[in-house]
Amino acid sequence: MLDSLYEKALKKRDSINQKLEEIESFQVDASGQWVDYPIKESNLDKNIAAGDGSINKRRFLPFIFYAIDAEGIIHTSTGLKRVESSEIDIISHHKYVEDRLRSYMGIFEIKNALRLFKEHDVDLFLFDGSILGNLIRPFPIEKELREHVKEKIREKYLPLLEEELKSSDVEITSSKFADIIADEFNDHTEPMIYLENLENIVVISEFIKQNKKIVAISKTSTSNEYFNLKVPDIAIFDMYSKKQGYSKPRYSTVSDVKRDFPVRNDFLNSLTFTIFYARLEDYKNILKFELPYYAKEEDIKDLLKDIQNISAEGYPLLLKKAHDDVVIRKTDLENLSKIIGFREKSGREMLNE
Numbered sequence: 001m002l003d004s005l006y007e008k009a010l011k012k013r014d015s016i017n018q019k020l021e022e023i024e025s026f027q028v029d030a031s032g033q034w035v036d037y038p039i040k041e042s043n044l045d046k047n048i049a050a051g052d053g054s055i056n057k058r059r060f061l062p063f064i065f066y067a068i069d070a071e072g073i074i075h076t077s078t079g080l081k082r083v084e085s086s087e088i089d090i091i092s093h094h095k096y097v098e099d100r101l102r103s104y105m106g107i108f109e110i111k112n113a114l115r116l117f118k119e120h121d122v123d124l125f126l127f128d129g130s131i132l133g134n135l136i137r138p139f140p141i142e143k144e145l146r147e148h149v150k151e152k153i154r155e156k157y158l159p160l161l162e163e164e165l166k167s168s169d170v171e172i173t174s175s176k177f178a179d180i181i182a183d184e185f186n187d188h189t190e191p192m193i194y195l196e197n198l199e200n201i202v203v204i205s206e207f208i209k210q211n212k213k214i215v216a217i218s219k220t221s222t223s224n225e226y227f228n229l230k231v232p233d234i235a236i237f238d239m240y241s242k243k244q245g246y247s248k249p250r251y252s253t254v255s256d257v258k259r260d261f262p263v264r265n266d267f268l269n270s271l272t273f274t275i276f277y278a279r280l281e282d283y284k285n286i287l288k289f290e291l292p293y294y295a296k297e298e299d300i301k302d303l304l305k306d307i308q309n310i311s312a313e314g315y316p317l318l319l320k321k322a323h324d325d326v327v328i329r330k331t332d333l334e335n336l337s338k339i340i341g342f343r344e345k346s347g348r349e350m351l352n353e
Helices: 002-024 097-119 131-136 147-164 173-184 189-208 233-240 265-269 297-308 317-326 330-340 342-346
Strands: 034-036 048-059 064-076 079-091 124-128 214-218 245-247 250-253 272-279 286-291
Touching (some): 048 317, 048 330, 064 097, 064 317, 064 330, 079 097, 097 124, 097 189, 124 297, 124 317, 131 214, 131 272, 147 173, 147 189, 173 189, 189 265, 233 272, 233 286, 245 297, 272 297, 286 297, 330 342
Parallel strands (some): 048 124
Antiparallel strands (some): 034 245, 064 079, 245 272, 250 272
């Protein structure tokens, strides 16, 4: 297989490089949207924190074994402090399993961040990824579950989720009600997924209430809301300028991109997100920034100065460290599987799919 791929690379080298040249020569006047701006470090001493989460899974024939890890790091005058949470469990094979596991990681990551807010005085929290993207992502089974079932779940279990959120426990609270829901509904998979979706919305809502203390940062983006072209905005800005600076902000109202939420609807649809791109250091990567509130250009300049305080090579060091700390590797899953004793309990090797 590899031999044929190497042969194909040699044959297509010229045609692929020609396509690459066409992309690199793509010219768009981004002068009206980009500001070259030397970002100086802020003089203010702030408690800046960052968080990230990771999930990995190992497929066995009867089930899927998964592990979640989340970490929050805060830089204070006395040094670095961490808040870490983790979970391992198994889940059955079904068509919604990828959506569920992604939701699990999101819930876990944000709950760990909320725990950090409770335990430490945080002035600014750097979130890896997109809060808005997590919020407006379509729910699995949203249209498949009957309305009276959804109403029953909201009436009976939503207050329990809300109450559990008051604690600092980092867990998938919905799983506590799995046995009850299984007894109440003939097919409990879809009702459980709906409950997990509710938990996800509630958790994100609580996180967004931190408002101006939150900034979401992404290293990659395919968004094209600035230029409405096939080439992503981040690539156009990168080709236009290699200097420190930022793009003029765009604003996205949640009500314009999402219809209704089954919970916290009024609060969520009242939100306006500020979106912009920035380069923290000359010739380094451009990053996408997302704020869960309306911010002016002066607010953005102040924010970039604060982030510059804890950045190197054009990227926030705390965010990089949080990411590196939580990565769950294949070898980690193999070792965890052995500790649980899956192979021994089966009486034979349970082969991976």
